[in-house]
Structures are given as C-alpha cells and as structure tokens.
Amino acid sequence: MTHATSAARWLARRALLALLVIAGVTTLTFVLIHLAPGDPIYLLAGDGGNASYYDSMRAKYGLDRPIAEQFVRYVRAVLSGDLGYSFMYQQPVIGVVLDHLPATLLLGGTSLLFSVTLGFGAAVLCAIWRARWLDVAVGGVSSIAYSAPVYWTGQIFILIAAVKLGVLPAGGMGTSRESLEGIPYIADLLWHLFLPAFTLSLPLAAVIARVSRASMM
Numbered sequence: 001m002t003h004a005t006s007a008a009r010w011l012a013r014r015a016l017l018a019l020l021v022i023a024g025v026t027t028l029t030f031v032l033i034h035l036a037p038g039d040p041i042y043l044l045a046g047d048g049g050n051a052s053y054y055d056s057m058r059a060k061y062g063l064d065r066p067i068a069e070q071f072v073r074y075v076r077a078v079l080s081g082d083l084g085y086s087f088m089y090q091q092p093v094i095g096v097v098l099d100h101l102p103a104t105l106l107l108g109g110t111s112l113l114f115s116v117t118l119g120f121g122a123a124v125l126c127a128i129w130r131a132r133w134l135d136v137a138v139g140g141v142s143s144i145a146y147s148a149p150v151y152w153t154g155q156i157f158i159l160i161a162a163v164k165l166g167v168l169p170a171g172g173m174g175t176s177r178e179s180l181e182g183i184p185y186i187a188d189l190l191w192h193l194f195l196p197a198f199t200l201s202l203p204l205a206a207v208i209a210r211v212s213r214a215s216m217m
Contacts, residue, residue, distance in 0.1 A: 026074075026075060026078065027071075030070075030071055030074055034067065034070075040063070041054050041057045041058055041061075041063065042054070044057065044087060081094065082094075083097070103173060106193070107193065107196060107197055107200070108200075110193055110197040111196075111197040111198075111200035111201040111204075112201070112204070113201075114197055114198055114200075114201035114205065115201040115202075115204035115205040115208060116205075116208065118201060118202075118205040118209070119204070119205040119206070119207070119208025119209040119212060120208060120209075120212055122142065122205070122209040122213075123208070123209050123210075123211075123213040123216060124212075124216070125138060126138050126139070126209070126213045126216075127216035138209065138213075139210075139213075141206075142205075142206035142209045142210055143206070145202040145203060145205065145206040146202075146203050146206035146207060146210075148202075150199060150200060150202070150203065153199055153202060154195075154196070154199045157195055157198075157199055158170050158171075158195070161195060162195070168191070168194060169191065169192050169195070171192075171196075172192055173189065173192055173193075
C-alpha cells in the first residue's frame with residue numbers, strides 16, 4: 001500500500017467521521033430543543049393570546065406538524081443555509097453569524113498563531129535542555145494545559161490578570177475606540193485580544209509541544 005493510498009483512506013475516514021459528528025450534533029440539537037421545558041409559542045407570543053392565536057402561531061412555524069416531519073424540514077433548511085430567524089436580534093440567524101464571523105476568525109487565527117509559536121518554542125527548549133529541569137517543567141505544564149478545561153483556565157487568568165493585577169481587560173473587543181485610529185486602534189484591539197487568544201491556544205500548544213519534542217529526541 002502506497003503512502004498516497006494510505007493518506008486517501010485516512011482522509012476518507014476523517015471525512016466520514018466528520019459527517020457522522022455533524023449528523024449527531026444536528027440530531028441532538030433538535031431533540032434537546034424539543035425536550036426543553038415550556039412552549040416556545042408562549043415565549044414568542046406572550047401570555048395574552050387565546051387558544052386560536054396560539055394555534056395559528058404553531059401552524060405558522062410548523063410546530064403543529066409531527067416531530068419526524070419537523071426534523072426533516074429542519075435538516076433540509078440547515079442544508080440549504082437557512083438557519084432560521086433570531087427573535088432576540090430580530091434578523092435571520094445567518095446574519096447574526098456573519099456579523100460575528102470577523103471577530104471569530106480573528107480570535108481563532110490569533111490563538112492558532114499562539115499555539116504554533118508556543119508549541120514549537122517549548123519543543124525546541126526541551127530538545128536543547130533534554131532531561132533537565134526545563135524539560136521536566138515544560139512536560140508538566142503541557143500536561144496541565146492539555147487536560148485543564150479552557151473555561152476553567154480562562155476564569156483563572158481573568159481572576160489573576162484582570163481582577164487581581166489589573167494589567168489586562170476581562171472581556172470585550174475593545175474600549176471606546178470610536179476616536180482611535182491607526183496604531184492606537186490596533187494596540188487597543190491586541191490588548192483585549194491577548195488573554196482569550198492565549199487561553200484558547202494552550203491545549204493545542206501542549207499537543208504541538210509534546211509531538212514536536214518526541215520527534216526531536
């Protein structure tokens with residue numbers, strides 16, 4: 001078996017696994033929404049309507065259909081790019097997603113850059129000082145970084161850096177930046193971006209460090 005064939009089979013398995021995960025998440029989301037307590041129609045229409053009004057609302061949103069039919073319509077809409085309508089933001093869900101996509105890509109790209117830099121940097125240090133205190137320390141820190149939940153480490157970093165020391169902001173994309181331009185604007189953005197991007201980068205950085213260290217030994 002050639003390397004190309006092995007790589008093709010590996011990619012096919014990963015693609016199939018990704019499809020199964022997407023199908024499972026879609027099904028689980030639909031089931032959890034329908035198992036949630038309360039009637040969504042009462043949340044949308046309020047308590048002041050009568051029975052006929054609530055029935056018309058259920059018919060409008062297809063909630064009077066059988067569960068199986070609702071699921072088929074739900075999957076069909078998702079596959080066609082129709083994610084529904086957000087009553088909180090009063091616009092289609094896809095619009096809400098696109099509005100927040102630039103910030104998401106910025107955060108994800110920055111955390112990936114941190115992961116690669118920290119991971120390879122730690123691996124090089126471990127290879128240089130093999131079996132010394134730094135190698136042992138990096139191994140212990142990488143194990144903690146990989147196993148600790150990101151939401152927990154994030155809270156710890158916020159408590160230390162934002163609450164106790166006050167050197168970094170606790171959240172947000174920036175302060176009041178309407179009057180900021182150029183370098184001050186970028187500096188303020190990076191100041192707010194550092195803590196969440198660094199926190200998100202730790203698990204992947206730990207994996208890169210351990211794998212790269214093993215290949216350098």
